[in-house]
Amino acid sequence: MHDDLQPLLLTFQLAITVTAILFVLGLPLAYWIAFSKNRFKYIVETLVSMPLVLPPTVIGFYLLIVFSPQHFLGHFLETYLGIRVVFSFTGLVIGSVIFSLPFMVNPIKAGLQNFRHELIEASYVLGKSPWETLRRVILPNIKPALLTGIVMAFAHTIGEFGVVLMIGGNIPGETRLASIAIYNEVEALNYDTAGLYALVLVGISFFILLVFYYLNRKPLKIF
């Protein structure tokens, strides 16, 4: 494999992994936020949306501290489970999941909240459990919101720089993503390689969003 392509492949590998994890994690979280009557719900909503306002480096900094082998959690993971988070692909995944969380959760939450509640009640009255109702009634009807969440989380992960630089560093083949590689190449005055990365990122992002907006010509306005 050509070394130049590695950051790009790594970027997409990360984006796919993160999006998959976020979907599995974000759906129940969005469901809980949309339907729970818990009075401290707003605290969770605030936490989920924090990455929207914080500088990425702040999140990256805290993750670096928490997962460093000197810290309790990092120490525990490394000693007993053999997992090293900082400066590893695992670290990139964790950082990106946290940072892209609102991009997955907020559209799905809005989709669920806008969904006609009578249909959920109708399903319950017909004897169906909340899980079956979610699977067979709610999800098929909020596809645009799900798609928005998936595309936004994916696209946002591709474009991430600050968090991944802080927690992942710049290890070729391990944590050097396209966005970081561009920065490196520019620093090294390799404008050709930097240009290649930039062009591929622009092209692919454009293509993903284009397909998304085409499929979903009435997308939910979340942001």
Next chain:
Amino acid sequence: MSMVDIDVSGDVFCSIVLETASTASYLKQGSSVTLVFKETEVSIGKNLTGLISLRNRFKATIKRIEKSDILTKVFLNYRDKEIVSIISTRSAQKLGLIIGDDVEWLVKTNEVSLLQEG
């Protein structure tokens, strides 16, 4: 539909109503009702002879008369109750009604409404 006989101090009045004993609880023997009918439905007869289809006909005395161009209001004393009849002034003149006359007043059974008491 029901035909109801009502006892009014010894006289028997008749009323036809749409209700039946099963649709109106007050339609049973012994319940007290008030009879209601419009003054314009009360006719007056003087020296009546022969047969007539009206079953509600009772004797009364003229207490007072109020005339206008077209209609005349005749106040009757019926068993110390006041009954008012409104008839055309033309008829009143034809009958030669004067205060103190003994007359009969008549009202059709299907014009009598029943008012539940209490």
Next chain:
Amino acid sequence: MIKIRIKKEMHTPRGQEWLDIDLNIAKGEFVTVFGESGAGKTTLLRILAGLTQAQEGYIEIDGDVWFDSQKGINLPIQQRKIGFISQESSLFPHMTVRENLEYACSDKNALNSIEEWIITIGLKGLEAQRPDQISGGQKQRVALIRALIKQPKILLLDEPLSDLDIHARLNLQDEIIKVYQKTGITTILVSHDLSEVFRLSRKVFIIHRGKITKSGSPQEVFVNNDLSGKFKFTGEIIEIHKDGVLNILTLSIGNHVTKVVASDEEILGLTIGSKVIVASKAFNPLIFKA
């Protein structure tokens, strides 16, 4: 037998009011709950269905306790065997008519009965349509079958006809009667349409500001017993004109202005603006084709 004894706080435009209901409904009875909007009719149905919880009370259906606030019993919606039809269509928009019906089926028997129901209710040929492709009346028919297919113990109808035009409404009333005769299911209809009440139910509960104020057959409840006159309207006096020994009253009744003759004694204490009841023996009015 259905026993309902519940209390629930309601927030209405008039302020806080209590829904305070105590009623029994015999098995197989078709009853109407009648009242103005905000009286608590829908809340009552929702409490029965388990969609809303009462603050306190007791609900028993055919010997099974569904709700008992003292013993902490509150049977989940899914386990209460109810058919529920609301005013707005609650068909699932992404499913066809047949898929909507299949969704309600929990066993093979129910699945096998779909065909029969479709024919009974006259939906043949629409099975592959989606809800947005059929009329409002047809939607409510599908909802009716969907509610009945799993053989509920009670059928709750929350003004299911109020969004329909008169033609569709009469049709659906027929279907409801047909279904009731076929299944004998205990049915509670919420309505504020008098003709519907007379047509469908044998018993009516009048609910006013959360309390049942009157109950009985529609005849007993609505045909006012104090006056045997059947031809009766409530109106307002807009003019009193004395003419000879009589008075001519101009009244506004509904959207119409009409004139009535009255004696001095009759209008004693009445002025312009007074609300009056105009009654006549049912024998008097003449009927002409409009």
